[in-house]
Amino acid sequence: MGDPGTKQDLLSLEDLEAAGALRTGRKHVLSILVENKPGVLTRIAGLFARRGFNIETLTVGPTDDDQISRVTLTVDGALHPIDQVTKQLHKLINVLKIRDLEPEGTVARELALFKVAAEGRLAPRSCRCATSSAARSWTSRAARSSSR
């Protein structure tokens, strides 16, 4: 226990600050490693639902270890105390590790896929439009044959 009771043995109660239950006001990306067992996603989703926490986005995928999956979800820290969210998640036996990805140290990308119904000459024009916006485009076989 070190050397208790040496220097300053009293403190000012006024100076004590409360911790936790704070709203951070920003989105949090939680990267959660879970055991790859049936029902784990239900446990996580159910926990969010009954505690009144909103999941904004959610992805689940395998990792290099087939015993372990990764759940990545975003939660709004303006609405929910993130420390409560993570502490409740930690109580799930199948949850192994939670990382709250700090924006500075995180590379985040979003991917959107648009399907454009374009016939005849509209098809190549749509493609040009896409590439000029740094997007990639593909033309389906059906569209190619109809433009011929």
Place this chain on the structure above:
Amino acid sequence: MRAVDAVIECLKAEGVEVVFGLPGGANLPQYDAFYDAGIRHVLVRHEAGGGHAAAGYAKATGRVGVCFATSGPGATNVVTPIADAMMDSVPTVFITGQVRTDLLGTDGFQETDVVGITMPIVKHSFMIQHPLEIPRAIHEAFHLARTGRPGPVIVDIPTDLARADIPYEPVTDIHLPGYQPTHDGNTKQIRQAAKALASARRPVLYVGGGAINANASEEVRELARLDNFPVTCTLMGLGAFPAPDPQWLGMLGMHGTRTANYAMDEADLIVAIGARFDDRITGKLSEFAPRAKFVHIDIDPAEISKNIPAHIPIVGDAKNIVAKLVKEYRALEGVDHTRLEAWWERIRGWQEKHPLRYEDSEGTEIKPQYLVEALYEATGGDAIVTTDIGQHQMWCAQYFHFDRPRRWLQSGGLGTMGFGLPAAMGAKVGMPDETVICLAGDGSVQMNMQELATCAQDGIDIKIFISNNGYLGMVRQWQELFWDKRYSQVDMGQFPDFVKLADAYGATGFRFENKTTLVDDIKKAIATPGPVMVDVRVTREENVYPMIAPGAAARDMVG
């Protein structure tokens, strides 16, 4: 061996001495294994009774309570006891039968997704998918139930897997990578808490059921004695600190003493030990203990700063942490040991001005508060007491003074009517040499009345006292106070005849109506061998006071 025989071996390895349960189609293989298992099985009349009995057993003994149920309705009948055990952190294991694997998902006869239904109310659950998983799952279930913050764990076993042949070897290497409860508590934080206590001029120790789960009563007492710290307990914590004691403020919360609630209101430091700032404690959250800083000791990190932000959080086992806190406090120098004199003067003032009181009857009429006092006198306080939920429960908390832990068995968090009788049954099975009393309401006792048959058949010697006012009393009180006396659906009349009913169940029935002989009558009832059920006719319309109205602040107590 058959997987079901392996289950029995697991139970034995876990030290299980009794199982409460009821057989059905899907757990027939399990009950075949019970036939010559050499483990006591108590055949309940309803699975809910089995679940609450397991909880009563666990609360009285500190060991894991075990309940077996079949699939479908058997499993759904234990949903309430499971939720109850979750809310009160009771170490329990529920083993349910499930339909054959080829029927799963087909709406087979007596099929219910019990793992799905109970997911929000279990500490953990196991759906068995291969017979080889069974022994490990059972051992992990016991480990989870009894360690960390205790709670209910379910193992759901399909009937075909239960019959499969498997090799059994005791599992001793439990490794749950996602489950590592903290026991020790952060040394720096403990030292900080000691300094805060030494600096506080109006401190209160606020002790909850977690202190009892952690077997920390001795340590709590030692902490309190260090500097004459005032102590209050929650409903679940009663017994963690001896009730008749000069440092005892009484229970706090909705029906706690004014002294305890006022002390919380004016405290400059509150040390919460295994308590979770439930709404029945805090009243209006924004006005709860507005002058206080909080030290919060809990084994569950998620409880810390959930309702009230903690200034000094300490995660770990209460016994361990409080012992270290005592050591740290003793090592401090420059502590003014007279600093609490003004605080105690203030507290003594409240105690003198606002003792717990009720207007007793003049004649032979029995006031429900007097019934509790008579029970206390007749037993000398030497009994394990369970109650149901409602007015009688609050009066019992106020007027029966618990001096030791595990003597007061409650459904605190869930507030389950029908808990008292089966919980008393479980407690008596676990503690056969103790006097076990169930103080029930005439409303709640009927919710698990069927277990009186179990008690009669098995000779489980419990004494049930029904505080009979012919009302759902607490609801009637709220209707009187907050709903303009519109007594809607609370009058239960004088049905049934409890004395005849006791007789029909093979128990002994009495009816007491005279206050002047009540103490002696109670002694007589307790001395009567076998299960006894007593119909005590009490004043019909009596209110529990004092009271913090729902959503009001503690300092605005009424009555």
